[in-house]
Amino acid sequence: MEHFFPVLQDIFAIPTLLSLFFGLLIGYIVGVLPGLNRVAALAIALPFTYHLAPLAGIALLIGVSKGGTAGGAITSILLNTPGEPSSAATCLDGYPLSRQGKSRKALGIALYSAFFGDFFATMMLILLAAPLAKVALKLGPLEIFSILIFSLTFIAALSGKSMLKGLIGGALGIFVSCTGLDVESAMPRLTFGFMQLFDGVPMLAIGVGILALSEMMIQMETSAPLPGLPLGTPKPERLKEEGLTWKELIACWRTLFRSSFIGTIIGILPGLGGTIGAFLGYSMAKRASKHPERYGKGELEGVAAAEAADNAVTASAFIPLFALGIPGSVAAAMLIAALTVHGVSPGPLMFEQHTALVYGIYGIFLLASFLMLPVGQLGLRFFSLLTLIRDSILCPVVVLLCLFGALLEGKDMFSVWMVIIFGILGYLMKKMDLSFVTFLIGFILGPMIELKLRQSMLLMQGDWSRLTDHPVAIAFVLFAVVAAQRLSKVSQLK
Amino acid sequence: MKLHDDVFIGTLLTVSALIVLIWVIPTQIPVSQDETVMPPSLMANLSMGIVLLLSVILGIKGFFRQADRDGSLLTIKNFKSFGFVCLSLAISGVLIQYAGFFYGGIIITGGYMVKMGERRLLTLLSIAGGAAGICYLAIRMVN
Numbered sequence: 001m002e003h004f005f006p007v008l009q010d011i012f013a014i015p016t017l018l019s020l021f022f023g024l025l026i027g028y029i030v031g032v033l034p035g036l037n038r039v040a041a042l043a044i045a046l047p048f049t050y051h052l053a054p055l056a057g058i059a060l061l062i063g064v065s066k067g068g069t070a071g072g073a074i075t076s077i078l079l080n081t082p083g084e085p086s087s088a089a090t091c092l093d094g095y096p097l098s099r100q101g102k103s104r105k106a107l108g109i110a111l112y113s114a115f116f117g118d119f120f121a122t123m124m125l126i127l128l129a130a131p132l133a134k135v136a137l138k139l140g141p142l143e144i145f146s147i148l149i150f151s152l153t154f155i156a157a158l159s160g161k162s163m164l165k166g167l168i169g170g171a172l173g174i175f176v177s178c179t180g181l182d183v184e185s186a187m188p189r190l191t192f193g194f195m196q197l198f199d200g201v202p203m204l205a206i207g208v209g210i211l212a213l214s215e216m217m218i219q220m221e222t223s224a225p226l227p228g229l230p231l232g233t234p235k236p237e238r239l240k241e242e243g244l245t246w247k248e249l250i251a252c253w254r255t256l257f258r259s260s261f262i263g264t265i266i267g268i269l270p271g272l273g274g275t276i277g278a279f280l281g282y283s284m285a286k287r288a289s290k291h292p293e294r295y296g297k298g299e300l301e302g303v304a305a306a307e308a309a310d311n312a313v314t315a316s317a318f319i320p321l322f323a324l325g326i327p328g329s330v331a332a333a334m335l336i337a338a339l340t341v342h343g344v345s346p347g348p349l350m351f352e353q354h355t356a357l358v359y360g361i362y363g364i365f366l367l368a369s370f371l372m373l374p375v376g377q378l379g380l381r382f383f384s385l386l387t388l389i390r391d392s393i394l395c396p397v398v399v400l401l402c403l404f405g406a407l408l409e410g411k412d413m414f415s416v417w418m419v420i421i422f423g424i425l426g427y428l429m430k431k432m433d434l435s436f437v438t439f440l441i442g443f444i445l446g447p448m449i450e451l452k453l454r455q456s457m458l459l460m461q462g463d464w465s466r467l468t469d470h471p472v473a474i475a476f477v478l479f480a481v482v483a484a485q486r487l488s489k490v491s492q493l494k
Numbered sequence: 495m496k497l498h499d500d501v502f503i504g505t506l507l508t509v510s511a512l513i514v515l516i517w518v519i520p521t522q523i524p525v526s527q528d529e530t531v532m533p534p535s536l537m538a539n540l541s542m543g544i545v546l547l548l549s550v551i552l553g554i555k556g557f558f559r560q561a562d563r564d565g566s567l568l569t570i571k572n573f574k575s576f577g578f579v580c581l582s583l584a585i586s587g588v589l590i591q592y593a594g595f596f597y598g599g600i601i602i603t604g605g606y607m608v609k610m611g612e613r614r615l616l617t618l619l620s621i622a623g624g625a626a627g628i629c630y631l632a633i634r635m636v637n
Contacts, residue, residue, distance in 0.1 A: 051636060162500075162552075164548055164551060164552045164555070165503075165552065167544070167548055168507065168545055168548045168549060168552070171541045171542070171544040171545045171548065172541070172545060174537065174541040175514075175537075175538055175541040175542050175545065178523075178537050178538040178541070182526075182534035184526075184531040184532060184534070185526040185528060185531050185534050187523070187524050187526060187534045188524075189522065189523045189534055189535070189538065190518070190519075190522045190523065190538065191522070192522065213583075217579045217583075220606065220609065220610055221575050390612070391610060392607055392610035392611050392612040393607065393612065393617070393621055395606065395610060396602070396603045396604075396605075396606035396607045396610065396621075396622075396625075397603060397621065397625045399586070399602065399603070399606055400599050400602060400603045400625050400626065400629060401625075401629070403586060403590060403595075403599075403602070404595070404599075404629040404632070404633070407590070407595060407633060408632070408633060408636060413587070413590070413591050416587055416590055416591075417587055420583045420584070420586070420587050423579075423583055424579060424580055424583060427576070427579050428576070431567065431572065431576070432499075432503045432506075432567070433503075434503075446537070446541075449537075450536075450537040453536075453537070453540075454532050454536075457532065
């Protein structure tokens with residue numbers, strides 16, 4: 001309670017509110033633009049957070065993440081083109097509704113379902129993260145090491161087309177994280193004589209280079225000039241049609257609860273992501289419906305199911321980050337980078353060391369859920385017009401923003417060159433289907449994995465029979481092996 | 495016989511991992527004289543060893559798989575694209591370094607816009623100039 005009023009002051013400070021508002025706005029815009037994804041937007045937003053107060057910086061990232069997920073539904077409904085991959089399930093009923101002249105109803109249910117799913121998962125985050133963190137504090141280095149390995153394997157098995165490539169990406173990420181001064185001996189490692197690398201490879205270079213710059217290079221190869229909006233695209237005046245009624249919204253309550261719950265569970269498990277959550281929520285809603293034949297032909301509950309689950313995944317992916325320090329998604333990984341810059345190490349200790357900040361982040365999460373409604377409602381007409389922006393304008397400007405972000409953060413050309421190098425590396429990785437998600441998460445978890453491995457080795461003192469004293473560690477290593485074997489099939493489903 | 499892309503990817507990664515293990519790590523990570531601390535190269539060797547092992551498995555598995563129907567990775571078009579990415583990004587870096595962010599930014603944005611098919615002069619000038627100008631002003635304000 002002692003933190004309550006100071007935290008409220010921080011949350012409702014003008015810079016924090018503005019950051020959150022602009023984050024949501026940028027997220028919505030990015031979600032609407034099929035050529036740009038939420039992950040790239042998060043990477044580009046990252047350097048700006050370095051110049052903001054911790055809570056304001058985090059508010060910007062949370063806004064982009066939540067707005068991006070919710071905004072992805074707009075093009076799914078209006079153009080049958082998912083703005084985000086995870087919005088693909090929304091197309092199934094959203095676009096048929098739009099073709100029937102019910103695009104306002106579809107956009108309305110998508111917005112309210114996004115709010116509901118997000119709010120539900122945020123409440124779960126608030127209720128579950130702290131108790132889980134207390135359990136995590138009781139774990140020894142060997143247990144934490146095995147949980148980290150389990151998480152990385154889990155993510156590798158699900159994040160790409162091939163589990164082997166996912167694991168290679170993770171191992172490469174850990175290798176790159178070795179750059180900088182050794183924690184024990186203080187000897188420089190893999191610095192190639194560059195003083196700038198003594199603190200390690202900057203997270204920004206990897207984030208912007210691999211996530212944003214390489215994506216734009218691939219977009220430039222694949223995109224064709226847009227001749228205009230596709231056939232059947234509703235003009236803005238068509239959005240004057242009848243909107244969603246309260247009765248229709250309330251009729252979806254079962255679906256909203258079910259999908260939000262499914263999305264929350266999927267989000268807690270690292271690596272599964274919104275696409276699986278949205279499709280699972282959709283298929284469960286169809287299975288539970290009295291009229292499954294209506295699904296795929298323009299059923300409001302179909303849109304509600306997909307959107308609630310997708311948005312619940314985004315928020316609940318932060319639960320393992322807060323409780324264990326393990327990023328469950330790329331958005332959570334970006335939040336780690338922002339927190340680290342401000343001297344905060346995400347994980348169970350955060351609840352003791354930075355209590356006020358944790359409550360502040362919770363507040364921002366809740367505020368973002370509620371702000372989504374007016375931003376989504378007011379910007380509906382404006383956002384649908386954004387689809388007219390050509391890739392030939394969008395991609396070059398984003399490339400410039402990537403280089404700008406590097407210069408802004410590093411203040412010298414070294415950062416720019418690092419972003420370029422990792423942009424080329426990211427391009428190669430994407431061409432070879434090597435998972436950049438596991439690379440990023442391997443890079444972030446690398447220092448913790450190394451520390452826990454060293455501590456575990458000291459603890460064992462070369463006597464492997466001591467492993468029997470750590471059944472939790474053995475269980476997680478076994479889970480990792482089982483996950484590696486079984487879950488690669490789920491990645492094909494993705 | 496057409497080989498699966500994974501054979502090439504596995505081979506490339508295996509060779510890269512060997513170079514890193516044999517040459518990069520020994521030259522870039524000094525050996526600690528203090529025997530009470532863990533070797534600084536422990537994690538680097540371990541992670542690269544895993545990359546080596548998995549790459550070999552990837553290559554071998556790929557050898558027994560049918561070639562990808564979507565087409566091979568090793569095409570002239572892909573090499574050209576990769577060359578374009580490397581060259582254009584390198585030129586972007588050089589331009590920012592020597593021409594400054596504002597002028598370099600205009601050339602970079604305009605160049606990519608032309609590459610993507612934009613030919614309207616007013617759009618080119620306004621977008622490239624506007625984007626580079628706003629970024630430049632932001633850099634000046636922050637620094």
